[in-house]
Structures are given as structure tokens and as C-alpha cells.
Amino acid sequence: MAIYKNVRQLHEEERPSGKFMETISEYLSSDHHRCDDLFALAEELAGDGKWERTATEFGAFLESMRHHFAMEEEVLFPTFEERTGMSMGPTQIMRMEHQQMRGLFDAMAQAVEKRDQDDFLGQAETLLVLMQQHNLKEEQILYHMADQVLGGEARDVIARLRAVA
Amino acid sequence: MTPQAGLSFEQAPPILVPFRFFLSAPVFGVLAALTLLWQGPALFDSRWMPPALALTHLMTLGFLGLAMLGAMFQMLPVVAGAPISRANSVSLGVFGLLVPGVLTLASGFLLVSPELIRLAMGLLGSGFTLFILAVAVSLKRAANNPTSRGMRFAVLALTVTATFGLVLASNYGWGWWIANRIQITSIHLAWGLLGWVGVLVVSVSYQVVPMFQLTPAYPKPLSAWLPPGLFVLLLLWTAFTLGNMEALVPVAGGAIALAFALYAGVTLRLQTQRRRKISDVTLLFWRYGMAALLLVLTLWLAGQAVPQLDNWPGYPFLLGMLFIGGFVVSVVNGMLYKILPFLIWFHLQSRLTGIAKIPNMKEILPEKAMRRQMRLHFAAVPLLALAPLMPPLIYPAALIFGVSMLLLETNLIFAFGVYRRNLKLVS
Numbered sequence: 001m002a003i004y005k006n007v008r009q010l011h012e013e014e015r016p017s018g019k020f021m022e023t024i025s026e027y028l029s030s031d032h033h034r035c036d037d038l039f040a041l042a043e044e045l046a047g048d049g050k051w052e053r054t055a056t057e058f059g060a061f062l063e064s065m066r067h068h069f070a071m072e073e074e075v076l077f078p079t080f081e082e083r084t085g086m087s088m089g090p091t092q093i094m095r096m097e098h099q100q101m102r103g104l105f106d107a108m109a110q111a112v113e114k115r116d117q118d119d120f121l122g123q124a125e126t127l128l129v130l131m132q133q134h135n136l137k138e139e140q141i142l143y144h145m146a147d148q149v150l151g152g153e154a155r156d157v158i159a160r161l162r163a164v165a
Numbered sequence: 166m167t168p169q170a171g172l173s174f175e176q177a178p179p180i181l182v183p184f185r186f187f188l189s190a191p192v193f194g195v196l197a198a199l200t201l202l203w204q205g206p207a208l209f210d211s212r213w214m215p216p217a218l219a220l221t222h223l224m225t226l227g228f229l230g231l232a233m234l235g236a237m238f239q240m241l242p243v244v245a246g247a248p249i250s251r252a253n254s255v256s257l258g259v260f261g262l263l264v265p266g267v268l269t270l271a272s273g274f275l276l277v278s279p280e281l282i283r284l285a286m287g288l289l290g291s292g293f294t295l296f297i298l299a300v301a302v303s304l305k306r307a308a309n310n311p312t313s314r315g316m317r318f319a320v321l322a323l324t325v326t327a328t329f330g331l332v333l334a335s336n337y338g339w340g341w342w343i344a345n346r347i348q349i350t351s352i353h354l355a356w357g358l359l360g361w362v363g364v365l366v367v368s369v370s371y372q373v374v375p376m377f378q379l380t381p382a383y384p385k386p387l388s389a390w391l392p393p394g395l396f397v398l399l400l401l402w403t404a405f406t407l408g409n410m411e412a413l414v415p416v417a418g419g420a421i422a423l424a425f426a427l428y429a430g431v432t433l434r435l436q437t438q439r440r441r442k443i444s445d446v447t448l449l450f451w452r453y454g455m456a457a458l459l460l461v462l463t464l465w466l467a468g469q470a471v472p473q474l475d476n477w478p479g480y481p482f483l484l485g486m487l488f489i490g491g492f493v494v495s496v497v498n499g500m501l502y503k504i505l506p507f508l509i510w511f512h513l514q515s516r517l518t519g520i521a522k523i524p525n526m527k528e529i530l531p532e533k534a535m536r537r538q539m540r541l542h543f544a545a546v547p548l549l550a551l552a553p554l555m556p557p558l559i560y561p562a563a564l565i566f567g568v569s570m571l572l573l574e575t576n577l578i579f580a581f582g583v584y585r586r587n588l589k590l591v592s
């Protein structure tokens with residue numbers, strides 16, 4: 001029964017018009033999108049030298065990333081690890097990449113403080129590539145697997161993701 | 166192709182695996198420019214003259230081939246979740262066979278030496294066999310996404326290209342002059358430029374265009390169907406060509422041209438919808454490349470309609486300069502400027518975190534240096550394309566192209582120097 005439901009979910013997701021059942025994949029991918037937009041805005045503002053607004057928007061970006069990482073590290077990854085018994089697998093690498101991104105967040109925050117445009121844009125460029133390839137791995141592989149192994153539980157997991165502060 | 170395929174999430178291979186390819190590629194661009202300067206306007210006498218063939222392969226096998234193989238070694242683990250096993254030895258073996266292979270092939274043409282051509286056949290044949298086998302094994306385990314599916318078609322096309330290339334080279338090695346040499350050359354170059362190079366660029370752009378510029382994704386039907394569609398069209402075109410079906414050959418050819426035009430149009434459109442507003446050299450290189458692709462497709466279609474154009478000896482040179490120099494070199498050049506600094510950063514951070522400050526991508530490869538080289542490349546392409554019309558232009562064109570390739574090389578070496586200096590901080 002559970003398996004049947006999985007397959008159906010996957011199919012419905014492929015269908016552009018049939019998105020009536022939310023999946024982990026959809027939910028977290030759209031959150032990536034939201035974070036990307038904030039990133040692009042902060043980068044553009046820094047490029048124009050508008051530091052006051054850069055500081056505000058970059059702050060909003062950091063907050064959105066903190067929240068996104070929390071959803072993954074506190075809810076999705078532990079549930080996935082529990083279900084699959086793989087605690088040293090993909091989730092471990094994802095955590096490591098979060099750590100790498102946190103390093104870049106700090107470097108960017110320092111650049112905002114010093115209003116160092118070259119440094120900010122250079123760090124931003126680095127973060128963009130790292131973040132995009134991370135998201136790609138999650139969206140194309142990990143989230144799909146999570147939807148599959150969690151099956152009927154997926155909706156419950158989404159509810160818990162929503163509850164993350 | 167199970168869902169588990171991408172599971173390994175293998176991290177990047179050792180840095181030299183792709184870098185030995187990336188760092189050597191522009192050297193072949195410089196050699197191509199030197200060949201142009203050496204031969205001068207005489208090069209345009211006929212596309213069948215050995216110097217023209219040397220030039221073509223310095224660019225297609227040397228510059229593009231090395232850059233694309235390096236990119237595949239790097240991308241297979243990351244985008245397809247399928248690392249090449251024993252990546253370092255395989256990469257070293259492929260590199261050690263192909264580099265002397267391209268050099269002997271080019272000098273075999275230039276010096277008209279059957280011995281060198283035979284030697285080149287052995288080196289290139291074994292180098293590509295090794296690469297294709299290693300990639301085939303890895304792609305069997307690959308995650309099933311449009312990029313990895315596209316890569317499968319690209320590698321199949323490379324197999325066809327290399328096979329026909331070896332047949333053609335045997336002509337020069339033993340001088341038995343195959344009767345339908347012209348047909349076989351057409352098939353060889355179509356699979357090389359449109360199948361191997363074209364399909365690989367298309368498949369890779371599914372990942373990198375949205376990723377670097379935050380554009381919307383390519384429409385799903387397009388990303389799913391374009392590589393297999395192009396592959397089938399190339400098969401049909403080949404069958405029509407071999408079967409001497411004069412009426413059908415241009416139909417299949419036209420369909421291939423339209424498919425590439427669709428791809429270029431969609432790419433340009435996605436780029437106008439990008440959410441990342443900042444412009445960078447990679448974006449500019451891609452746009453320039455897509456514009457060149459659209460132009461060369463238009464000129465090719467025009468040649469089908471106007472026989473005088475098709476019969477002009479300069480015409481294949483015009484198409485070649487625009488397709489290879491304008492489209493593919495631009496795209497590859499832009500990609501190198503993203504991949505190289507990122508990989509250097511990536512390898513440094515795994516060693517330096519907590520020990521020293523890690524340089525960011527723009528410190529590894531400064532924007533100014535990239536822009537200067539980009540402007541030279543953008544100036545070189547129109548001159549190269551006009552040179553078949555006005556042969557003396559070949560000198561300034563080759564000079565500017567050569568300097569551009571030289572600067573590309575020094576930029577890449579600069580970046581690698583940053584890597585090496587920073588690594589010393591660890592020890």
C-alpha cells in the first residue's frame with residue numbers, strides 16, 4: 001500500500017498540472033528558490049554599493065538559510081537516517097556542505113561590515129556555486145529518495161518542517 | 166539506473182584529474198593560432214589541404230577535446246553521481262595518450278608524414294578507447310537525469326567520431342584513398358561537432374545555465390528530448406548520406422539545425438529571465454556563443470538554398486570559424502572561468518579551514534584579467550570569420566586569437582599558482 005502511494009506521488013509530481021499532493025521535494029525545493037531570490041537581491045545591492053540595504057537583505061538571506069538548514073538538519077535528515085539506517089551516507093555530506101556554506105556566510109558578513117565590495121562579491125560568487133550544486137544534489141536525488149522512503153509519512157514530515165522556527 | 170545510483174554522493178576527484186586537461190587545453194589554441202600565422206592566406210585554398218586539417222584538430226581534439234574530457238572527469242561524480250573508478254590513473258593514461266596523439270596528428274598533417282599519422286592513430290585510438298570504456302562503466306551506474314542521459318549520447322557520438330576519424334587517418338597513413346572519403350568525412354565531422362561537442366554542451370547547459378545565473382530550468386520536454394532527438398536525427402542523416410538519398414539529406418540536416426536553433430533561442434531567453442541580475446564573464450561568453458551558433462545555423466541554411474554560397478571554397482572555413490571559435494570555444498572558455506576557480510576554492514577549503522583564510526573565487530581568478538581576455542576573444546571571432554572573405558585579415562585575426570589563448574593560459578596558471586601557494590601554508 002505504502003509503495004503504491006509512493007509511485008503515485010512521484011508520477012503526480014512529474015505532471016505539471018497535477019500538483020495537488022505536496023511532497024517534501026516540492027516543499028523544500030521551493031524554499032531553495034526563495035533563498036536564491038534573497039541571495040540575488042543582496043548581491044545586486046552590494047554590486048551597486050548600496051550598503052544599508054545590502055545589510056538588511058543579506059540579513060534576510062542569512063535568516064532564510066538558517067531556517068532552511070534547521071528544517072533539514074533537525075527534521076528531514078534525522079528522519080531519513082532513521083528510516084534508511086544510513087547515517088554516514090548522503091545526509092552526512094549534506095551536513096558537511098552546510099558547514100562549508102556557514103563559513104562563507106561569516107566571510108560575507110564580515111565583508112558587509114567592512115563594506116568591502118570585492119570581497120563580498122568574490123565570496124558571493126563562491127557561495128552561489130557551492131549552494132547551487134548542493135541544492136541540485138538535494139533536489140535531484142536526496143529529496144526524491146526521502147519522498148520515496150518516507151512514503152505515507154511524507155505529509156507528516158512536511159507538517160513538522162512547517163513547524164520549525 | 167536505480168534510484169540508489171546517485172547515492173554515493175562522491176566528492177570531487179583529486180584536483181589534478183581535471184586540471185591536467187584544463188591547464189593544457191589553451192596551449193593547443195596557441196598552437197592553432199601559430200599554424201594560422203605560419204600558413205597565412207594559403208590556408209583558405211581548400212579545406213582538404215593538410216594544414217587546414219591540422220588546424221581543425223588542434224582546436225577540436227586539442228583545445229575542445231581536452232577541456233571537455235577534463236569537465237567530464239569532474240562532472241560525472243557531481244552531476245551524475247557516478248565517479249570514474251581509479252580516476253587518477255585513468256585520467257593520467259588518457260591524458261598521456263591523447264596529448265602526444267593530437268600533436269603527432271597535427272604534425273603528421275603539417276609535415277605530410279604517413280609515419281606520424283600512423284603513430285597518432287595508435288595514440289588517439291588507445292586514448293579514446295580507454296576514456297570511453299572508463300566512462301561507459303561509470304555511466305552505467307549514473308543517476309538518471311537529463312544531463313547524464315545526454316552524456317551517454319555524447320560519448321556514443323564520440324565513439325562514432327573517433328572510429329570514422331581513424332578510418333580517415335588510415336588513408337593518410339597508408340595512402341589507399343578510400344573511394345567515398347568525402348562522405349565519410351562529412352559523417353565524421355557531423356558526429357564530432359554536432360554529436361559529441363554539440364550534445365555535450367546542450368546536456369551540460371541543463372545544469373550550469375540555471376545554476377550560475379539563477380535562470381528558470383529548461384522546459385522539461387526540451388531537456389528530455391533534445392539529446393536523444395539529435396542522436397536519432399544524426400543517425401537518419403547518416404543513413405541518408407550513406408544511401409545517397411540526395412533529397413532526404415538536407416531534410417535531416419535542416420531538422421538538426423532547427424533543433425540547435427531552438428536550443429540557442431531557449432538558452433538566450435532563459436538568460437533574460439535570470440533572477441541573478443549581476444552580469445559576469447561566463448554569462449557574456451555564453452550569450453556570445455549562442456549568438457554565434459544562431460548565426461552559423463542561419464548561414465548553413467542559406468548555403469542549402471543558395472548553391473553559389475555552398476560552392477565557394479571559403480564557405481566551410483566561415484562555418485568552421487563560427488561554430489568552433491564563435492560557439493564552442495566561447496562556451497568552454499566561459500565554463501573554465503567558473504569551474505577552475507571554484508574547484509581551487511573547494512580543494513583549498515578542505516585543507517585550510519581553521520588554518521588560514523581561504524581566498525575567494527575572485528581572488529583566485531581576478532575579474533579584470535578574465536574581462537581582458539574575453540574582449541580579445543570577442544574581437545578575434547569576427548576577424549576569423551571574415552578572413553575567408555578577405556584573406557589578409559588572417560594575420561590580425563590569428564594574432565588576436567593567439568594572444569587571447571595565451572592570456573587564457575596565463576589566467577589559468579595564475580589561478581593554479583594561488584592554489585599551490587596556499588597549500589604551502591598547510592605544510
Ligand code: HEM
Nearest residue numbers: 212217218221225289327330331333334346350354357358
Ligand atoms: C581519433 C580522433 C580523430 C582522428 C584520427 C581524426 C582524423 C581526421 C582525418 C584524417 C580527417 C581528414 C579527412 C580527409 O581529408 O580525408 C578529419 C577531418 C575532420 N575532423 Fe577529425 N579526427 C578525429 C577526431 C575528431 C573530432 C573529435 C572532431 C570534432 C570534434 C573532428 C573534426 C573534424 C573535422 C571538422 C574535419 C573536417 C576538416 C575539414 O574539412 O577541413 N575530428 N579527421
Ligand SMILES: [Fe+2]
Nearest residue numbers: 072094098138
Ligand atoms: Fe541542504
Ligand SMILES: [Fe+2]
Nearest residue numbers: 028072135138
Ligand atoms: Fe536544502
